[in-house]
Amino acid sequence: MGESKLILNEAEPVVGKDVECVMCTEPINKLIDAFYRCNTSLINGSPSTNCAGFFMHKTCSELPLTFTHPMYPEQPLSLRERPSKKQLFCSCRVCEGLFQGFMYAFDNYDICHVCLKCVKFELRPLEYRFRWHPGHNHPLTLVESPALFQCHACNTTATDLSYICTTCCFYIHKSCADAPVTYQSKFHNQHPLILNYSLPREHRAFVWFCGVCGKYINRSHWVYYCANCRFFAHVKCASSTEMSRASDNDEADSGESNLMHLPAHDETSLNKMMQQCIMTKATDALLHKSAEPSPYINHWGHEHQLALRNKSAKPSTLDLNRTSEDTELLICDGCTKPIFLADDVFYECNSCNFFLHRSCAQFPRSIEHPLKGNLVGNKFNEYNIFKCRGCYIISDGIVMWNETACFDIGCASLPKKIKHEAHRHTLNQFECPDDNYCRACICETVGEKEAIMYGCEKCGFYIHTLCALRPRLVKHRWDPHPLYLILFPQNVADHPHEYDCEYCSRQIDPSGWFYHCSTCDLSFDINCLDPFVWVSNMKFGATNIHGDSKSHQHGLTLVPNKKKRRCQICGRDAFGLPVLECSPCNYIVHAYCVGKCYTSQNRYFGS
Structure with a gap:
């Protein structure tokens, strides 16, 4: 190890580039790790040639000179340097991983090599290796060898140390097990996020999406959330530093700044x-x-x-x-x-x-x-x-x-591509995809194959054209203030109770879009804001219309029907549809029952 004295630096910044431990060759975090450096490596402010760059973890310096591993109980292993500097890596007989630096081995180097990480694991106390976690009902065992598996907490397959349950098939990353109960995310800085080990029961009536990556929140996986703002995030996403990877944001590379x-x-x-x-x-x-x-x-x-x-x-x-x-x-x-x-x-x-x-x-x-x-x-x-x-x-x-x-x-005339605040990627025109739904009004697209939607295929994000065209601010006769389009529920901070639609009195799905007045705490489902939006592109008022069928003796007037009335020709309800009306006779018919509907079988007037 050398004859020079070593100085302990605990949480003391050291000027210079990142350094490695001479024993385990792992990086030393000079702000956090306790480590030793050689006393003679700095002489009058300049490094000496013999001991320059000599750093050692405090934990590595405390390793015993001999150790009996459970896999090799016949004789103790000795702490040794790598047998040859020309041999860049050695293979550990316990974890089968490659390593550099010191090792534990028998006198004959070729028989057994055990890395320092495996020895440290065996030397740790039992309370560290076995853990009761509130996210699981059984004790968990730490497996310190990196492994590739699907984590039950974050649902990712990153290689990491793991905790496993020997009673049932349960695996979680060590980093997930160490996740704090509360976390202040940069993507939601109004309130700290709370860790829950499944989607809270009171929020399971609706589908939720991650406020960072925009993908589906599985109710059985761990989640960070803010109940007041309805903000949900995957465990890994809550602690990420970027909303999306730079390569995942195609707006800068699209070359279309005039979208x-x-x-x-x-x-x-x-x-x-x-x-x-x-x-x-x-x-x-x-x-x-x-x-x-x-x-x-x-x-x-x-x-x-x-x-x-x-x-x-x-x-x-x-x-x-x-x-x-x-x-x-x-x-x-x-x-x-x-x-x-x-x-x-x-x-x-x-x-x-x-x-x-x-x-x-x-x-x-x-x-x-x-x-x-x-x-x-x-x-x-x-x-x-x-x-x-x-x-x-x-x-x-x-x-x-x-x-x-x-x-x-x-x-x-609408362009093939648009940019909407509801999604980070450019949205393209699509024919309605099968087995999907609009992320704005939360309505399925089944049966609308002739319709056009805007969407992001890579994220599975689709919205109806009508929803994409919803303005940010609208006026309503029931509220003296303007109503604002809420694209994300966290846009309305400190709203602990549910959102109920003023028109239909049903609970609004906050994972979709809705209109809201914070002053009056008034909310409207996006499809209830104007129940007659489906006839908003009609020019009403034409008079003296008889149509193709002389079914009535008087001329009719084209009007929107805002009452529950039935067509005198087909007998179906005419509420919310354009009708031809004779007020003196209290006579109404669907406009398409006497006119020329723009396709056969009136199929453009389906649901």
């Missing part, structure tokens, strides 16, 4: 964002891009000539019949979204109540959809309606369709 970022701030911002998508699709299809719009156009969706209008234009004959409210807001017959006269340039028909945004007027009749191929546009009269396969909302605007799908021009 559509969602959610939009509010409904007005969303409408403008959708108009931008429509304009982008229109300009991409135009061969000759004109800076100034034409004052008059003939549009393929309408039989009359359309004139350009804006807020500074002279009033037309239609202005004489408009109310003050009409002059502030019109409905586009293309995308069925509002036209704000204060800042929009639009086209109108001087003969009838027909209006188009400038972008909708320039939208081409034929486009190429990323998933559905070529789509052709058409516009019928007021009572011909369809269900968009993008957002699943019923509409009577311009339809882009082929034999397999139909879209409103807003959904037909």
Whole structure:
């Protein structure tokens, strides 16, 4: 060992690079480990040539010179140096691992080599090797040889030391067994996380996902959680330093910094964002891009000539019949979204109540959809309606369709890729995958194979197009304050009780999205915020409609049905659907029962 004196450095920082123990060749943590260094290795501040770099763990220095191992009881083993410096590694006869440095061996080196780690394990007291852990009912035995197995605590297969149960088939990593009962995670710094050895029973009514990696939380595995904020994390994820691996975040490498970022701030911002998508699709299809719009156009969706209008234009004959409210807001017959006269340039028909945004007027009749191929546009009269396969909302605007799908021009214009705050990766358009569900509304996608979703295939994260377009902030007549879109339950801090929907009175699944007002503690399920959202893309008010069937003697009016009433033709409930109504006669029929539904057998009006 040398004749120089050794100095004990306990938790004392030592200037210099990381060092290794000369006996076990394992690194020495100079801030934590107790270790010895040679007294003569520093002379007047400069290292000597003989003892420079001589460091030794205190535990290694206390090893006995001889030791009788249970596997070799016939004679004691002696502490020795490696027989040859040319031999880089020796193989331990106990753990079969390769090691460097000192060893225990018989006088004949070739017979037996035992590494210092195995000897240290045998020398430790029994209370260290056998342990009662609150996460298991039986005593656990420490196996200090690294092994590859699936841990019952963290469900990973990393190679590590382990505790095993000799009574039942139970294995956990030593690092999991040593996990603290409470932990302050960088991903949830409002409250300390509490370790639980399975998903708490009071939270098992819903499916939960890790707040760090976003993957499913298995109820039988250990979990860190904050009950007040509904934050859950896998045992390994809670202590990780990064939300995801750098190679796992593809946004920086995608080269698409101009992706559509969602959610939009509010409904007005969303409408403008959708108009931008429509304009982008229109300009991409135009061969000759004109800076100034034409004052008059003939549009393929309408039989009359359309004139350009804006807020500074002279009033037309239609202005004489408009109310003050009409002059502030019109409905586009293309995308069925509002036209704000204060800042929009639009086209109108001087003969009838027909209006188009400038972008909708320039939208081409034929486009190429990323998933559905070529789509052709058409516009019928007021009572011909369809269900968009993008957002699943019923509409009577311009339809882009082929034999397999139909879209409103807003959904037909959506980009193939978007970026949403709910997921760290870019989301791509997919046809509804089998055996999956929307992570926003927690609804299964079975039976919606023609529909389009946005998702991340590598993470199994999918959301409906309608859910992806939900704005961050909405107003509701039941609350004087704006409601905020809650993407993660931990966004509402210190909320110990359950979330109940004000509309349906059912408990909200906090693993999905919902709207919430923290001031009033008011919550809405994402699908209950507006029960008539499914007809929000309809332009109602058309009158004197008779349809294909002369089933009623009077002209009918296109209205949303907000009462429990049955169709006079098919007998089915008409609540929440567009209907043709005769108020004096108390007569209603489904609009698609007398009109031209945009496909055979009315299949676009299924669930």
